[in-house]
Structure formats: structure tokens, C-alpha cells
Amino acid sequence: MKTECTADFVRFRGKIYPCTVSLAADLAGGKWKAAILYHLQDGEKRFAELRRHLVSVTEMTLNRQLKRLEQDGLIEREAFGDKPPLKVVYRLTAFGRTFMPVLQALTEWGNALALTEGRFEEKAV
Template sequence: MDLIGGKWKAVILYHLKDDEKRYNELRKEMPAITEMTLSLQLKQLEQDSLVSRKVYGEKPPIKVVYSLTDFGKTLLPVLEAITNWGNHTAEQEGEILNGLTKMR
């Protein structure tokens, strides 16, 4: 749980599951996360070898992309199971409003 614990790490990994993304793409997909939190979580995920960070170019503007490592991809079945469980729970007990689940 240390590797993916907390509010945002699993969400970030989920958004990287299909393709690499730039920082601003992740921000747009997760508008509720602050820039500082996203930056910190990406650094921690990189330190834990779940996410890789590739820098293209030598001087600004440079391109930085994040993607799942092979180790990070081993979490995909777990992330899919959590997503399926959350969707099932929302259908059974609540309703989804703007991507968030509101329990009745």
C-alpha cells in the first residue's frame, strides 16, 4: 500500500494505463488535483519505479512525458478491479455526478 496509497497515486496510474501523457494532459484529466500534489505524486511514483519520466529536448521548450514502467503495468489488473468495483457500487447504491460518486 505504500506504493499506491493515498488519494491520487492510483488515479494517476489509471490515467497512464493506456498511453504516455504530458503533465498538462494529466492536469486536465484530474482538475481537482493541485499542481504541487500532482508534481509530488509523480516524483514519488517515479522513485518507486511505477512511472517513468522521459525528457525530450535540451532547452526550453522541452517535452516531458510520463508513462507506466513494466513494474507499474503489473498493477493494471488491480486498478481495473478497483474501477469495476467502484462502478458497480455506484450503480447499486448511488449515482455518479461529474465523475464523483454520491451515496444515497
């Protein structure tokens, strides 16, 4: 029997979802969340480093997605210093690291699609 079919809804951290796929998509779905997690898998990064890796994201969108990932417990933010400019780093939490096998599968699938039906580009043009 499928686990996700044992009830009509799933409750997680005060939110109700129609299924476990909706729960997972809310936490790591969308255009930027998985990409941010991908770039944090090898260690902590500062905001500017993430911004360089995600060239087409706006600062406002990146900031909003980082806050959401932090609220959901997938990443943590650590600030150093008493007054601006602060050094701020982002890193995966233990909970965030549980997403890495899923991210690896998505990466492999995306690579296969790019190799068979698309191509890798140097610029977005």
C-alpha cells in the same frame, strides 16, 4: 499457509513494512496515485493532460505524486529538449503494468459502488 504471515515484517527496496498490504498501499495508495496510474494505462501522457483528467488535483500535489511514482519505479518520466519549455511525458514501467489487474478490480468495485449507492456527476460542485 498465507505467504504474508511467514514473517513479522516485509522489506522492499530498503523500507520495512508490517505486511504486504502496507507495501502495496505505500506504492499505489492514496487519493491520487491509483488515479494517475489509471490514466497512464492506455499510454503516455504529458503533465497537462494528466492535470486535465484529474481536475481537482493541485499542480504541486500532482508533481509530488508523479515524482513518488517515478521513485518507486511504477512510472518513468522522459524529457525532450535542451532548455525549457521541455516536452515531458510520463508512462507506466513494466513494474507499473503489474498493478493493472489490481487497478481493474478497484475500478470495477468503484463502478459498482457508484451505480448502486452513488451516482456519476458531470461536475464536482
